Amino acid sequence: MSKLETAQKIEQAFERTGVRRTPQRFFVLERLLTKPDHATVEELWAALNRRHARASRATVYNTLHALVQAGLVREFTLDGKAARYDANLERHHHFVCDSCGAVEDVNWFDVPQLEGNESEKRSIRSYEVTLRGKCAKCHSNN
Amino acid sequence: MSKLETAQKIEQAFERTGVRRTPQRFFVLERLLTKPDHATVEELWAALNRRHARASRATVYNTLHALVQAGLVREFTLDGKAARYDANLERHHHFVCDSCGAVEDVNWFDVPQLEGNESEKRSIRSYEVTLRGKCAKCHSNN
DNA sequence: CTGCTAACTTAGACATAGTTCTAATTTAAG
């Protein structure tokens, strides 16, 4: 997607959901859309400051809450660390690199055994596979 | 498994791994073995105090670290909260109840698609499925 | 275009949960 297209997509998303457009919010959503690395608040704040020097952490938190509220971004956590944010709204799984900690999306696939097998008296609303190993980058670097 | 059998199993585990036997450690491991609810430190500490009133939190941390070190217990986290501990060393998946937060073990099953499909340039060391929904108890209570 | 105002942003203090540390005391096990 070109930069222009992304910008239009963001504008539309803001308009559609009634989220007020500010430079900070635009930047955060743009960053999440174009670099799907599941950034933490800390990372987003650092990135934001490279452009809009003097952004407040609170703004990043507020922005992310607004985006989550609006359904434009999903929040999740991994291994007890800080919350991570994902603008990929498609169903997907996650891969976590043991060496560098990178989190990558993995295309969705069903886990068919689930239905018959394990759902005795519970009802399953959703599930997700978390894969762990060594990412492509860490492989070539060693 | 009877209480006696469990006790013997614990004794043997301590002896085999060279973990010194203390009442606190015995209690913690016993609790993890007999009640596989993936307790947190806080929960274990509360349980311990019901018996050995005046146990220190630090002891629970020390104990768990020793048990993890010895390979008798596994540590994991879920949803960015406190670490949870599991004496079930078999491979298994987890189910998390949306309503009450309970964490239950789910018997292991393979996810066959993984091999061919997604492991392009990364290597996958392990994976786990996390299921979410409503547990049996919460179902009957509502 | 201009001015208005509710909403947003800012800096930094504050809050909190989880965990680790410390120094004195007690204990397991040879």
Added chain:
DNA sequence: CTTAAATTAGAACTATGTCTAAGTTAGCAG
């Protein structure tokens, strides 16, 4: 009995997230 190792209470630390009060701005009404 001895002593290295474990336990204790509570202080201290760390990371993450929330709050506050003052200043700024988006977006609309006129």
